[in-house]
Amino acid sequence: MKRALIIGGGFAGCAAAHQLSLIGGWNIDLVERAPFLGGGVKTHWRGGHPFTFGPRHFLTPSDALFDYLNAIVPMRKLDHEFITYVEKDRNFYSFPIHEDDLPRMPERDDIHREIAEAQEIRGWKDARNFEEYWRASVGDTLYHKMVDGYSCKMWQVDSNAELDDFGWSPKGVPIKSGSREGWDTAISAYPLAADGYDRYFQVATAEVNVKTGTEIERFDIPNKRVQIAGDWHSYDLIVSTISPDTLMNNAFGELPFVGRDFITIVLPVEFAFPDKTYFVYYAGAEPYTRIVEYKKFTQHKAPSTLLGIEIPSFSNRLYPLPIKKHIARAYQYFDAMPEGVVSMGRAGSYKYIDIDDLILQAMTFAKELDAGGLSHPVPVYGADQSAPSLLTKTMVDEGVVPDGRSD
Ligand SMILES: Cc1cc2nc3c(=O)[nH]c(=O)nc-3n(C[C@H](O)[C@H](O)[C@H](O)COP(=O)(O)OP(=O)(O)OC[C@H]3O[C@@H](n4cnc5c(N)ncnc54)[C@H](O)[C@@H]3O)c2cc1C
DSSP states (O other), X not given: OEEEEEEOOBHHHHHHHHHHHHHOOEEEEEEOSSSSXXXXXXXXXXXXXXXXXXXXXXXXSOHHHHHHHHHHSOEEEOOOEEEEEEGGGTEEEESSOBGGGGGGSTTHHHHHHHHHHHHHHTGGGGOOSHHHHHHHHHHHHHIIIIIIHHHHHHHXXXXXXXXXXXXXXXXXXXXXXXXXXXXXXXXXXXXSSTTTTHHHHHHHTTTSEEETTOOEEEEEGGGTEEEETTEEEEOSEEEEOSOHHHHTTTTTOOOOEEEEEEEEEEESSXXXXXXXXXXXXXXXXXXXXXXXXXXXXXXXXXXXXXXXXEEEESSSOOEEOOOHHHHHHHHHHHHHOOTTEEEOSTTTTTSOOOHHHHHHHHHHHHHHHHTTOOSOSSOOOOTTOOOOOSXXXXXXXXXXXXXXXXX
């Protein structure tokens, strides 16, 4: 039997393990440094409250992806709003920016005039970077109030003009009207089980030799070998979900990332945030970007509540920077990977992607492999998120995918 290695047991590694086992015919090892699977999506507990590292709700425009995950960890769809605190105004506003908030802003007359001018010129079409895009879309006042400080803090840059790869930001006029619920095109959902997505990690790796608490010490990717506990192991296929610079021994230099420090706080109130508010962004000089109230996602019942605070730092590697020169370097690594080496996941693709994208990458990779060849080390899928799942109804009926409902 051919041997496959999956490096990293975060969501991407588990999704790849699942899809590869569904193909069949592979003896799969999955090696994860931490003592558990799931990475930041694993559920932890404090004072009886379940929480993950950051919000981690499942956001997707794709019914097929929702159905895939929902078959393993049944989820409930969420109805929530995103708000941002602006200290200067001593006020909370919706994000994406909502037109009904504009009359509450002290500089409303300037803002309306700047939006009208910006839309007449439509300079956002030619924007070369994130700052130009936003200033040309909504004018300077709204940009500085809602976007500038938050984004510089989020990416730890001095100026948003440095962010020159911003395909993920909304195009056109990024001001909403009507419903205040986040991004209309997406399904937003969270598992019903108290332990969140944890059952997914077990189910996805049920047919795999999982080694948690085990670090890959050295990499010899040209020869598809890795060193674990002093011994070298060779593989026919390597699926890496760690940053390509680490995988390739920094051959082309380091890839920068921003990380997060994370603090939890238990409060003596049943709920801290208003009904539809699951988390709050902070747009100003606060050291944190976001505070999450976990009960809103988990539906945990308790007289107290748990908040999680995310503080940008460089103590871990969570956010690849949307800057072209760094992305070009990541592609140097991808282009140097030999046949039979695949790189996926957020760090692995050096791309700011979410859980639904990781699943889709795994599905695309497995489908291509099953069809006889991989088109690129980083699985490429369409903007419509259209790669079909290898998960068949039969697998669910046969009990390979247990019911994840937890009472
Ligand atoms: C704070 C935060 C909040 C987020 N919120 C959401 C959200 O609400 N919704 C959403 O869809 N997405 C969200 N995301 C994005 C999404 O959750 C991540 O993209 C995803 O979890 C990344 O999974 P991964 O497997 O690619 O990476 P990771 O989870 O980082 O997995 C890589 C694994 O490799 C292991 N590893 C590293 N080096 C080695 C080694 N040498 N040997 C063995 N193992 C190694 C690591 O321990 C790690 O577990 C969020 C991300 C962050 C950072």
